[in-house]
Amino acid sequence: MSIGTFSLPALPYAYDALEPSISAQIMELHHSKHHQAYVTNLNNALKTYSTAITANDIPSQIALQAAIKFNGGGHINHSLFWKNLSPSSSADANPASAPTLTAEIAKTWGSLDKFKEAMGKALLGLQGSGWGWLVKDGNTLRIVTTKDQDPVVGGEVPILGIDMWEHAYYLQYLNGKAAYVENIWKVINWSTAEQRFQGDRDDAFEILKASL
Amino acid sequence: MSSSLLRTTPLLRAGLRARAAKPLAAMATTSFTRGKATLPDLPYDYGALEPYISGQIMELHHSKHHQTYVNGFNAAVEALAEAEAKGDSKAAAAQAPLLNFHGGGHVNHSLFWENLAPNGKGGGGEPEGKLLTAINQDFGSFENLKKQTNTALAGIQGSGWAWLVKDKSSGNLCLVTRANQDPVTGNFEPLLGIDAWEHAYYLQYQNRKAEYFSAIWDVINWGTVSKRFGN
Numbered sequence: 001m002s003i004g005t006f007s008l009p010a011l012p013y014a015y016d017a018l019e020p021s022i023s024a025q026i027m028e029l030h031h032s033k034h035h036q037a038y039v040t041n042l043n044n045a046l047k048t049y050s051t052a053i054t055a056n057d058i059p060s061q062i063a064l065q066a067a068i069k070f071n072g073g074g075h076i077n078h079s080l081f082w083k084n085l086s087p088s089s090s091a092d093a094n095p096a097s098a099p100t101l102t103a104e105i106a107k108t109w110g111s112l113d114k115f116k117e118a119m120g121k122a123l124l125g126l127q128g129s130g131w132g133w134l135v136k137d138g139n140t141l142r143i144v145t146t147k148d149q150d151p152v153v154g155g156e157v158p159i160l161g162i163d164m165w166e167h168a169y170y171l172q173y174l175n176g177k178a179a180y181v182e183n184i185w186k187v188i189n190w191s192t193a194e195q196r197f198q199g200d201r202d203d204a205f206e207i208l209k210a211s212l
Numbered sequence: 213m214s215s216s217l218l219r220t221t222p223l224l225r226a227g228l229r230a231r232a233a234k235p236l237a238a239m240a241t242t243s244f245t246r247g248k249a250t251l252p253d254l255p256y257d258y259g260a261l262e263p264y265i266s267g268q269i270m271e272l273h274h275s276k277h278h279q280t281y282v283n284g285f286n287a288a289v290e291a292l293a294e295a296e297a298k299g300d301s302k303a304a305a306a307q308a309p310l311l312n313f314h315g316g317g318h319v320n321h322s323l324f325w326e327n328l329a330p331n332g333k334g335g336g337g338e339p340e341g342k343l344l345t346a347i348n349q350d351f352g353s354f355e356n357l358k359k360q361t362n363t364a365l366a367g368i369q370g371s372g373w374a375w376l377v378k379d380k381s382s383g384n385l386c387l388v389t390r391a392n393q394d395p396v397t398g399n400f401e402p403l404l405g406i407d408a409w410e411h412a413y414y415l416q417y418q419n420r421k422a423e424y425f426s427a428i429w430d431v432i433n434w435g436t437v438s439k440r441f442g443n
Contacts, residue, residue, distance in 0.1 A: 033419040070369045127313045128392030129370035129410075148370030166371075167409035167419065175276040175411065 003050045004212040005043050008036050009079055017087040021183040024173045030084070034167055038074030039211075043056050044114040045063070045071055073149035077131055079207045081161045084196075085191035093187060098194035101159070108141045119143055119162070126164050136197060158204050159196045160188065247284045251279050252322055260330040264427040266416045274325070277411055281317030281393070288314055320373055324405045327440075329433035336430040343438045356419035357424040361406065362425045364389050368408045376404040378441060385441075403440045404432065 011031055045067040052060035084169035086092040095102050095112055102112055110113035115134075122143050123132040130147045135156035144152065152158045162184060169180035196204045229310040254274055259267035288310040295303035329335035338354055339347055357376070364374045364387050372391045377400035380388060386402060389408075396402040406428060413424035 029418055037419070066369070127309070128372070166414060170411060170414045171418075174272055174415075175280070 003067035005191070006039050006075060006208075006211050008032075008039050008080070009207060009211045011082050013085075013087055018085060021088065021187045022085075022169075026167075026169065026171050027158070029171075030163075030167060031078075035074070035078040038071045038078065041067065042075050069151075070149050073146075073151040075211075076151040076205070077149055077161060078152075078206060079211065080158055080204065081163055083111045083207060084160050084189050084192045085184075085187050086192070088186045090189075092189045092191040095188075095190050098190035098197070101190070101197040102139055102195045111200050116185055120178075121165050123162055123181050124178060129165045131164060132162045133158050134193075155201070157196060157199070157201050160193050249282050249289075249318055251275075251282050254325050254332075256328075256330055260333075261328060261335070261431045262429045264331065265290060265328075265424075267411070269411075269413065269415050272415075273407075274321075278318070278321040281314045281321065284310060284314030285318050312395075313393050316390075316395040320393055320405055320407070321397045323371050324407055327404050327433050327436045328428075328431050329436075333428045334435055336432065337434060339434045339437065341438065343434070343441045346385050346441065349358070358429055360387055362422070363395055365406060365408050365425045366422060371409045373408060374406050375400070375402050376437070377402055401440065404437045 008031070011027070014024075015027040015031070018027060045064055049061060049064045049068065051057075052064065061176055091097060105112055105115045109118055119132060119134065122145050126132070126145055126147075128147065129146055130141065130150075132145050133152050133156075135142050135152055135158055137156045141159075142156070144156070146152060152161075162181070164177070169177060173180040251274070254270070257267075258270040263272060267378050288307045288413060292304055292307045292311065295301075295307065308391070338344065344354065347354055347357050351360060361374055361376065367373065368389050370392075372389055372393065372394075374387060374389045377388055377396055378384070380399050380401055385403070386400075388396065390396060396405075406425070408421070408425075410421075413421060417424040
């Protein structure tokens, strides 16, 4: 059985392009070390898994599932995350780049600000490492949180992900995670969010196939 | 939950005693609402664990992170008492995850500070006496214990802790990991806790967490671990 090998996708901007919201040091470590580690460990787990399948070794296959979920989730989440961020100077960072999405957000939460408030509350309420996501579930929008690197793979379309692992903000914001949550809104890529909102799951996950 | 916290965690009792002018024996049977949990003092200076753990990490970890757990725990206890007074079971049950997270954070950090000490001043070196005998029996050697602990720490997916614990029914030592701030409870007596949250090491070690796991053995307070084992 042949399996694909995933590789680290290039960032669509420079490491320092999200400053001052997210420092270049954080971006470089986050992308070149953390994301790379998920990719490396995913490839290793998949290789071992493929051997276990060939050998009809069910216990080993089951034992590997946690590593596949964690590292595969880490790869999925970060790949989506980089794409839904943008330098604040870009037109993509303006919510006006997402006309149909922001209309639906206003319909659901009352206004964009009310949505940000609700999302912020969900993000700050996470206990431990995890992510907050705006997802499209059928025809409705929802905010969901996922623990550790659990990806959103239950049929929802991920539109916007925000990483709440401490490595995503600690070097710059220390324990002040509320300030990180506030500042990340300045570097959201609303064009990406609009595309994901108008597309389906396969569109959102296209980047994963591209990294094979 | 509150009474078992009081029974098993001397440092928490000390914190409570300082604020609540009540005899300890009475405290142990009353609820936490009678006296608020407080941040215990560190038994050493913020810079005392350098170069293994930086002074900046220790200061933030103790004065900000641990303080937040103490505040969150007190708020949850208060909300629980209010819900109880109103007979509102739904509101009371809603506090359970917050009690576990913030209460666990308070318990875990209180144990952690005490099982660390400056290198050469109670920290580092090797376990001795009965504890060492038990380690040799259950892990083969002290080196093996360290190796297995570091493997367990590295395997934590997300935030969490690794603990050397004593199984109360068998008396054996074993290693367990806990997610987020879940405290060690039930059949296990926590002897030695190592914090694997990123805030415990990131400012100094960044993504190189294996270096932190390797360095922390130089500041483990085996005297504290021995005392916990003996009890």
